Amino acid sequence: MKENLSIEEMLKMSKSLWENNKEKWAPMEPNHGKTFILYMIEEIGEVISIVKKKGEDQIMNDPKVREHFVEEMCDVLMYYSDVLNRFKVNKEEFSKIYKEKYKNNMNRDYIKEHAEG
Template sequence: MSDLKISDMMNMSHELWDKNKEKWSPMEPEHGKTFILYMIEEIGEVISVIKKKSVDDIMNDKEVREHFVTELGDVMMYYMDVLNRFKITPEEFSELYLKKFNKNMGRDYEKQYKELKFSEE
């Protein structure tokens, strides 16, 4: 596969969980927040690469880049686990993602930022 779809990643998440379900927590909403915390931990590992390596390293050093992208992949794996645990379908996620994207396309971020700064003064 050269370009994974959300549904593919969610199916892979279920497949990995199914293989380990005797040892891992159930694929239920009650365990979703734990996987959000795991995802944040992985984001910390991404940040660690950024802090310890230069942008040039991330862009041009094969080993550094592979480590960086792998950590980003770990973030996505836990993200898929969260979607699955909260029973969010690929269609539901896609619909609301696109809705938010379209809203953001119509926003004036500079104006909003200025209004926010003005209201804080």
Template sequence: MKDIRISDMLNMQKALYEVHKDTWPPLEAQYGRNSILWMMEEVGECIAIIKKKGDSAIMEDENVRKAFCEEMSDVLMYFNDTLLRYGITADEISSSYIDKHEKNMGRNYVKEYEHKYEDR
């Protein structure tokens, strides 16, 4: 089974950028928002597969699953572009992810969301 680390993804994204650096915007913070917007477009393509093909097809149809995984990979690529543009390291995002996970493990989502929508 293949497994990839965040640092590997960042390095792969840097290598891809190097191939296209003459035509792509620099890996600078001022272009970070564009990466997020492109990432959201790719999320939309994932949603389109879900809407058009359905959950079962993603789970059972090899071609649909492959297309869905490809779009999810695009999401990750733009996510990594965003990290690179804001200079966020693999260690920083890993640490933040672990911290957030630990925080979420202690949360009571039912209680939080009951109060969130009371004022509406």
């Protein structure tokens, strides 16, 4: 069976993990969202470190390096889900706006936009 994690499942898992640790972790409230954005950025830094130290070739061909890379990317998504939950972004709202953003980006002329500054 192929794995396929939906945004709904990610948000539920984030809430479940928080429920399991709520006595030790910050409340699931908007005023803690910026802290979790910073945690997410920290995890992005760990991803960047792997790319810099190991390179694309090892990420693509060394199973141990790849697993570590994917694990750190998962940390990024976990904090991302925490931020969405703290700001009460639900699956429908996220999906609607994501699809709208995708459609807009498909119609953008990035070369022209960047040339204009």
